[in-house]
Amino acid sequence: MAAVWTNWSGGLQCRPTATVRPLDDSGVSGVVRRAAERGQAVRPVGAGHSFSALAVTDGVHVDLSAFRGVTAIGARSGRPTVRVRAGTTLGELHSELATRDLALEAPLELAAPTVGGALAVGMHGSGAALGSLSAAVVGLRLVDGKGRLRDVAPADLDAARTSLGALGVVLEAELAVVPAGRVRVTRAPRPVDEVLDDGFWDAHPVAEAAVFPSAPTALTRWADPLLAHDPDDDTEDAAEADEARERSLGVTVAGATGRTALGGAVVVERALPRLVPRFNRAVSRLARTVSATGPMYRVLSSPPAVRFEQTEWALPRAALAAGARELLAALADDGLEVGLPVRLRVGAPESGWLHPAHDRATGWVAVRVPRGTDHAPVLERAWRVLRDHGGRPHWASRSDWTVEDTARAYPRLPDFRRVRDDYDPERVFATPELAEVLGD
Ligand SMILES: Cc1cc2nc3c(=O)[nH]c(=O)nc-3n(C[C@H](O)[C@H](O)[C@H](O)COP(=O)(O)OP(=O)(O)OC[C@H]3O[C@@H](n4cnc5c(N)ncnc54)[C@H](O)[C@@H]3O)c2cc1C
Structure with a gap:
């Protein structure tokens, strides 16, 4: 064992x-x-x-940790592609692409997940016109439930690009990539009403916001491309210094830090929830706008320093403002202290049959609760609100989603089941969780 x-x-x-x-x-x-x-x-x-x-x-x-690295560079329809092995971490992929003057179009900030895991759950960043990592897939090689090595047929690709690991063990993916570029990332406090307006999300290719229930001010972050002739030197060091200042408040847009200046050096898991009202006041006073330039994967990178539980839901983009407002009000009214800000992001419609952003422009809402605090009441409240706004949960996040919900929310589920019957007829890749959300 x-x-x-x-x-x-x-x-x-x-x-x-x-x-x-x-x-x-x-x-x-x-x-x-x-x-x-x-x-x-x-x-x-x-x-x-x-x-x-x-x-x-x-x-x-x-x-799959022995399956690492980029194995080939190619092109399809005039666009560059790379073949990458499924056990490669996103951090390794970013670095390998950078050495070849290439980059992912999706702004994925976390280095640790593997390509195989990120594809299985449809890992996404934030940008109104930007797809997830799954959207970049142009080819996949996997071992199916009979142990056969298969190159996924083009007709099956929309089943396999976000498959929850139900079709086989992915060994290698061919991904569309883009020429490497530099961006300017700006972090700034903004009124919550402003970030709940469509204009905020459409003004920049990459944009996100973090909001505490009952706080009037959100922490926001956005990125704009820099032209090749732009004279700016990369200022990643400056960005780190600025982020360190934000961290002294106990939180950044992407996550939380391990300590907070509000109460001295305290362990966030225990102390942050009680500090939220003071934190809100402090963030509201954070009036400075800071920016940094560099390759997107570096200036957006923001590793979390505390562990947390999370539920994240993909709402129709048109429901983002109403869903977020109702959620923030519900958490405040019920006196549920989240401990970490609610994170808002957006994404383009996805072709993947089981991607939570399938076929619709999406607003993502993530609720996070630091480890060590009682997450159940907060997450359960969030599920009720976000489901009522037409949400579909991120497959990697906590939810009470069932196969009946999947059948209602995913019109291509019958097509996915047909492909699953072909790739894994004996259900070698079944788990209790898959049975819960996809059926037997
Ligand atoms: C701190 C933190 C920040 C996060 N930020 C984001 C974010 O910004 N955006 C976002 O979308 N998500 C985010 N997530 C969730 C994250 O996307 C997923 O948890 C992650 O992509 C899964 O990758 P993994 O390698 O950890 O896979 P695992 O969690 O180990 O596995 C996930 C699924 O993938 C399957 N799988 C793994 N490898 C393969 C393979 N080779 N072939 C077939 N199936 C496979 C597994 O069986 C499982 O079903 C975050 C999670 C954390 C903890």
């Missing part, structure tokens, strides 16, 4: 029968075949950064 596996937040654990680390494609095929013969489930696992139980199994965990 393998060791206990725990996800990033610490909220989920399982004890797989075995954890295997194949070294090549035939090794993965062998693992799947042997598990199928023994009637064991197989679950590929990435960096364990999902808050939902997608990677939880008592079957066999497949660790």
Whole structure:
């Protein structure tokens, strides 16, 4: 029996029968075949950064950490592409692309998740016209439930680009990429009413906001491309210094820091909720606008310093303002202290049949609760409000979503099931969580 596996937040654990680390494609095929013969489930696992139980199994965990790196550079329809192995972390992918003067178009700020995990759940950044990592997929190679190595047919690609790991173990993805460029990132406080207006989201290619219930001011961050001849030198060091100043308030747009100046050096997990009203007043006084320039993946990068539980929902973009307002009011009215700001982001419609932004411009709303505080009342309140506004939960986040909800919210679920029956007829990749949200 393998060791206990725990996800990033610490909220989920399982004890797989075995954890295997194949070294090549035939090794993965062998693992799947042997598990199928023994009637064991197989679950590929990435960096364990999902808050939902997608990677939880008592079957066999497949660790793809030997499948790393960019293997080829190509082009399709005049656009550059790269082939990247599924166990590559996003941080490694950003760096490898940068050495080739290439970049991801999606503004993904977190380095730890793997390409395979990020694709399975449809990992996204924030920009009205920007897709998720899944949207960049132009080809996929995987091992299916019969242990066969398959290049996903173009007709099946919209099932496989965001598959929750239900179709097979992805070994390699071909991703559309863009020439590397530099951006100017600006961070500034803005009135909450302003960020709940469409104009805020459409003014910049990358934009996001963080809001505390009952606070009049949001922390915002946006990025604009710099032209090649722009004389600005990269100012990442300045950005870090500015972010350090924000961190002294205990929070940044993307996350929270481990300490807060409001109460001295205190452990956020215990103390921040009680400090929220004081924090709100402090943020409102943060009137300075700061900016930095550099490659997007570097100036947006903002690693979290506290662990938290999260629920994030994809609302129709037109419902973002009403949904966010109702959520913030509900949390304030019920006296539910979130401890971390509610994070608002946007994204373009996705073609992936199971992507939460499928077929509609999307406003993302994320509610986060620091580890060590009682997250259930906050998350359950958020689920009720965000569901009522037509939300679909991020597959990696906590929710009470069921297969009946999926059937109602995802018109292409029957098509996905047809592809699943082809790729995994015996349900070798089934887990209790998949049964809950996709059915048997
Ligand atoms: C601090 C923090 C910040 C985050 N920020 C964002 C954000 O900005 N935007 C966003 O969208 N999400 C965000 N997330 C959630 C994150 O996107 C996902 O948790 C992450 O992408 C999953 O990648 P992973 O490698 O950790 O996969 P895991 O969590 O290990 O696995 C997730 C799913 O992918 C499957 N899987 C893994 N590898 C493969 C493979 N090779 N083939 C098939 N299936 C596979 C697993 O079976 C499982 O179903 C954040 C999470 C944390 C903890």
